[in-house]
Amino acid sequence: MFFSLPASAQNKNSFESSKNWNPNKVYFPQYSSEARENLTFPKVLGYEVLACDFHTHTVFSDGLVWPDLRVSEAWLGGLDAMALTDHIEYRPHKGFLNSDHNTSYEIAKPIADQVGFMLIKGCEITRKQSTLGHFNALFINDANPIAVDDPKQSIVEAHKQNAFIIWNHPGWAVDTTYIKEFQEDLFKNGLIQGIEVYNNSEFYPRVLAWAIDKKLAIIAASDVHGNVESGVLKSNGVLRPMTLVLTKEHSLSGIREALDAGRTLALFQNRLAAKQDIAKGFVEASLSVKRVFSSEKSKFYTITNLSSVPFMMFFNNSLHELPALCTITFSVPLDSSKINVNFENIFIYENRTLAHDLQLD
Structure with a gap:
């Protein structure tokens, strides 16, 4: 799955006239990529940033792909870890x-x-969406005992295995996002540790407020059933939905510890959703501001983005787009010591974006 013909064999026909082709067999380049797209994130608040998708499906539930293809797809797309949650x-x-x-x-x-x-063993507990909801159980030992008829007992069985439990897509297939009696009971019993603020193609601003107020891990997930269409993502200029996890170490136990501590950012559609302190830490780590010139009235700076996440920044009375791993320039009056920036694509609460000053030398 991860191996291909040598580049010389694949590209040979690009440089030879067809009259010299081997009449028995002619090699052409393969249709699938064998090269991983590496995502770049600096350390944030002293933690390593790992790209994770905690909600995926295979043919062993209602997905359309074989499990090893799901892994190949995630690895090639730059993820560090993934949960299979059939x-x-x-x-x-x-x-x-x-x-x-x-x-x-x-x-x-x-x-x-x-x-x-890093592959996480998980499963999705799937009950009536309008009253009970769907829940992912991660880091389980055995999915079979979780398959019981009683919906709460199913979650309790996962909890007995020390599972990390995520409430999936609270706004999917309903007109209004609200906490029902069943979920309120789960919260009271400490049976929900994370919540999806973004699922597949839906963002739930109100759910972000719940996550902040209830101190839950903030999750974005693909919930992919078919293929992750990398060509479509590239043409749209976005990455697949994922959760950025701030870990003490590059390991499954490191991911679990970070989830328990709530050190996550939801990344979707070139936007982030996170707790304010984590969002500020991500900005401070990702942006490098450097003075490059001074005149009699102005100072001129560059801002370099050290991450694979773009930024939409409003400052100096205009909106500035800073693409991933790129640099832009700006100028300020000579006596300026900072710029007041509103990060239009970083949400820290229900329909509230991050305001954060960038210091100037």
Whole structure:
């Protein structure tokens, strides 16, 4: 899966006349990429930033791809870790596949190991969306005991395995996002530790406020069922939805510790959602401001973006776009010591964006 013909064999025909082709077999370049797209993030508040997707599906529930392809896709797309979270209750292909709920993980794990990719064993507890909701259980040991009829008992069974439990897409398939009696009971019992503020193509601003108020890990996830269309993402100029996790170490235990501590940023559609202190830390680590020239009346600066996340910044009475890993310039009056910036693409509460000063030398 991760291996290809040597470049010389793939590209040979680009440099030879067709009259010299081997009549038995002619090689052409493969259709799929074999090169990983590396994402770049500086350390934030002293922590390593890992790119993770905590909500994905395979043919072992209602997904359309084999588990090892899901891993290959994530690794090539620059992710550091991923959870396989096939539905416990909804398995439309079960007539053709093994009924064990751990099978997708067991197929994918050897492929993940071959490239040093961190794979998290998980499952999705799927009940009526309008009253109960869907929940991902991460870092489980065995998905089979979680498959029980009672919805709360299913979550309790996951909790017994020390699972990290995420409330998925609270606003999906409903007109209004609100906390129902079932979820309120789960909160009271400490059975929800994270919540998706973004799922697939939906952002839930009100849910971000819940995450802040209830001190939950803030999650963005692809919830991918088919292929992650990298060509479409590139043409739109965005990355797949993911959660940026601030970890003490590059390991599964490091990811779990960071989730428990709530050190996450949701990344989606070139936007971030995070707690204010983490958002400020990300900005401070990602932006490098340097004075390059001074005149009698003005100082001239560059701002360099050290991360794979673009910034939309309003300052000096105008909106400035700073693409990922790029540099822009600006000028200020000679007596300026800072610029007051509103980061239009960083949300810190329900429909509230980050305001943060950048200091000037």
